[in-house]
Amino acid sequence: MKLLVCIKQVPDMESKFRIDADGVWYDRGDLAWRMNEYDEYAVEQAVRQKEQAGGDVTVLCIGSDQVKETMKKALAMGCDRGVHIADSHSYMKDPYQIAAMIAEFARDKGFDIIFTGMQSQDRGSGQVGVMLAELLDMAAITTIVDYTYDNGSVVVQRELEGGVKAKVKAALPVLVTCQLGLNTPRYPTLPNIMKAKKKELLTIEAKMLQSTDSMQKTVKMALPEKRVGGLFLEGEPDSIADRLIAILKEKTSVLA
Amino acid sequence: MKALLVAEYRQGKVQESYAELMAFSGILGAESSMFIVADSTVALPRFQGTLYVAEVSRYDEYNPEAHKSLLLDAIAQEKPDMVVFCHSSYGWDLAPRIAVREKAAQISEVIAVEDGKFIVPACNGKLRRTLTGKGLLTVVTIQAGAFSLDNLPDGIPNVVPVVGDYEGMATLLGYEEAKLGGVDLTRAEVIISAGRGVGKPENIVMVEGLAKALKGEYGASRPVVDAEWVTHNRQVGTTGLTVSPKLYVACGISGAVQHLAGMKKSEFVVAINTDRDAPIGEVADVFAVADLKQLLPVLTDKIMAL
Ligand SMILES: Cc1cc2nc3c(=O)[nH]c(=O)nc-3n(C[C@H](O)[C@H](O)[C@H](O)COP(=O)(O)OP(=O)(O)OC[C@H]3O[C@@H](n4cnc5c(N)ncnc54)[C@H](O)[C@@H]3O)c2cc1C
Numbered sequence: 247m248k249l250l251v252c253i254k255q256v257p258d259m260e261s262k263f264r265i266d267a268d269g270v271w272y273d274r275g276d277l278a279w280r281m282n283e284y285d286e287y288a289v290e291q292a293v294r295q296k297e298q299a300g301g302d303v304t305v306l307c308i309g310s311d312q313v314k315e316t317m318k319k320a321l322a323m324g325c326d327r328g329v330h331i332a333d334s335h336s337y338m339k340d341p342y343q344i345a346a347m348i349a350e351f352a353r354d355k356g357f358d359i360i361f362t363g364m365q366s367q368d369r370g371s372g373q374v375g376v377m378l379a380e381l382l383d384m385a386a387i388t389t390i391v392d393y394t395y396d397n398g399s400v401v402v403q404r405e406l407e408g409g410v411k412a413k414v415k416a417a418l419p420v421l422v423t424c425q426l427g428l429n430t431p432r433y434p435t436l437p438n439i440m441k442a443k444k445k446e447l448l449t450i451e452a453k454m455l456q457s458t459d460s461m462q463k464t465v466k467m468a469l470p471e472k473r474v475g476g477l478f479l480e481g482e483p484d485s486i487a488d489r490l491i492a493i494l495k496e497k498t499s500v501l502a
Numbered sequence: 503m504k505a506l507l508v509a510e511y512r513q514g515k516v517q518e519s520y521a522e523l524m525a526f527s528g529i530l531g532a533e534s535s536m537f538i539v540a541d542s543t544v545a546l547p548r549f550q551g552t553l554y555v556a557e558v559s560r561y562d563e564y565n566p567e568a569h570k571s572l573l574l575d576a577i578a579q580e581k582p583d584m585v586v587f588c589h590s591s592y593g594w595d596l597a598p599r600i601a602v603r604e605k606a607a608q609i610s611e612v613i614a615v616e617d618g619k620f621i622v623p624a625c626n627g628k629l630r631r632t633l634t635g636k637g638l639l640t641v642v643t644i645q646a647g648a649f650s651l652d653n654l655p656d657g658i659p660n661v662v663p664v665v666g667d668y669e670g671m672a673t674l675l676g677y678e679e680a681k682l683g684g685v686d687l688t689r690a691e692v693i694i695s696a697g698r699g700v701g702k703p704e705n706i707v708m709v710e711g712l713a714k715a716l717k718g719e720y721g722a723s724r725p726v727v728d729a730e731w732v733t734h735n736r737q738v739g740t741t742g743l744t745v746s747p748k749l750y751v752a753c754g755i756s757g758a759v760q761h762l763a764g765m766k767k768s769e770f771v772v773a774i775n776t777d778r779d780a781p782i783g784e785v786a787d788v789f790a791v792a793d794l795k796q797l798l799p800v801l802t803d804k805i806m807a808l
Binding site: 257259260262263265272340341342345364365367368369370371372373376377380381384385386387388389401403404405406407408409410411412413414415416417420426427430460461462463464465466467468469470476477478479480483484486487488490491493494497498499500501 | 512513564566567589590591594595597598599601602603605606607608609610611619622623624625626627628629630631632633634635636637646671672673674675676677678679680691692716718724725727728729734737740741742748749756769770772777778779780781783784786787788789790791792793796797800801804805808
């Protein structure tokens with residue numbers, strides 16, 4: 247079985263974000279980078295699928311050279327080979343352009359199951375997975391929190407609002423977008439990290455792929471306005487605790 | 503400008519979120535029409551305008567391929583400038599399919615409109631991005647709760663049936679309700695919630711300890727529930743509970759929109775977080791910039807001693 251998992255490298259969300267010089271994106275310098283959280287579930291599920299029914303897992307990532315670090319983690323988690331689409335401007339591309347690049351790579355490869363995260367933590371658009379399936383004319387099921395494979399079909403639980411789940415079945419080929427909590431992603435072990443170094447990591451220059459026009463334009467990136475009235479307490483825990491208790495006594499009835 | 507609004511129907515009910523779509527289109531000053539796959543013999547959204555209806559008995563509540571084709575038919579008839587969905591499990595599943603087929607820009611999770619441009623969150627709510635679509639048609643999904651009407655819209659729509667020989671690639675087998683029971687967080691007057699910042703399961707007792715000292719309950723953000731440190735009946739947020747206690751203390755919770763949706767109606771909000779920029783600050787009355795592992799024990803002891 248041929249499996250593809252698409253991942254993205256994103257900044258650690260606890261980073262201090264600054265706006266870049268053009269005012270349309272966050273400053274990419276001075277940030278710690280990691281695998282998009284949702285994609286960790288996708289990688290884990292792809293590897294489990296392979297462990298269950300055999301096959302070969304390709305992990306694909308678009309970005310500058312630094313994304314190879316994140317790809318190595320996916321290889322150490324058990325993906326068999328990596329495809330890096332080298333594009334140092336990918337962060338400026340819109341979801342359709344990203345999906346079109348992946349589709350062009352994937353079109354003639356005959357992937358049976360494609361795994362993606364349901365969204366990226368930085369853009370949060372939640373579009374690339376579904377668009378990719380649409381471009382490849384295959385079924386897509388979004389926001390899955392449970393996954394089973396049996397005899398050429400997958401049965402998954404889609405997470406809906408209010409904690410309700412919908413059970414959905416689809417025959418291969420199928421694309422699933424993975425939601426938080428789908429599984430517990432494994433930690434790469436040291437031997438597997440060593441093994442990953444020897445795995446194939448193919449680089450394709452983005453300019454070798456057909457380019458598509460962007461359909462949207464970011465005009466501004468900014469920090470949100472802070473709510474007025476919010477009070478910051480800083481200092482030693484002991485003094486914060488005293489001030490907090492005084493505020494709770496004054497402003498709420500919970501200590502009455 | 504014309505906006506085609508995509509209403510939702512789930513487990514036999516028209517979802518009231520269609521009012522949010524109307525609120526959004528009202529802000530844009532657009533002329534609204536609507537699309538829904540529903541049971542027209544039971545209930546339809548009430549508003550004034552054209553309502554394209556496909557029958558759920560034929561196309562099912564979840565069948566994205568068929569719903570896509572039906573909606574494309576409605577778009578062909580209506581010729582809107584914009585197709586608007588809720589940013590929900592139905593909307594984010596269907597919208598990108600429409601965007602691809604119509605070669606339209608999709609703008610996800612809009613929270614506000616400024617000079618005709620759309621504002622969306624980025625980086626887990628830490629940043630705001632303003633953007634526009636370039637083509638003739640723009641597909642938009644709006645954040646739950648970002649736009650609201652005081653009253654549900656009213657009126658009798660002009661129903662236009664939509665039919666077509668459309669099959670699907672995925673089959674809905676059924677629904678599973680959330681397993682609740684046990685503690686009822688929605689009744690608690692004080693809720694102390696644990697987020698990923700608690701670090702490890704052993705630290706949940708600190709959060710529980712403060713909850714006890716304040717005669718309240720403890721809750722949690724989703725990753726803490728996903729990791730099974732706390733049971734799902736205590737999860738606060740869009741896929742958990744909506745709570746409105748007198749006091750909500752968020753310990754090590756960043757304040758993602760899905761979490762805020764579940765607690766922002768709390769009367770008084772305290773955040774305990776090491777990251778001064780965490781978006782929880784947007785709803786916090788008091789923000790203690792502190793390591794919860796240090797602050798919680800001291801705070802609990804002092805409250806016990808009162
Ligand atoms: C469709 C969908 C539905 C969702 N539904 C929900 C939902 O119902 N409820 C929900 O909560 N989430 C939900 N989420 C997930 C949500 O997007 C966030 O991922 C989640 O809320 C983050 O949880 P957190 O704040 O605990 O963790 P993080 O975002 O990782 O934040 C941890 C915080 O802890 C702070 N911290 C770290 N160490 C310490 C310390 N020692 N002391 C104090 N602070 C510390 C950090 O600064 C950070 O702000 C949903 C997501 C999606 C896509």
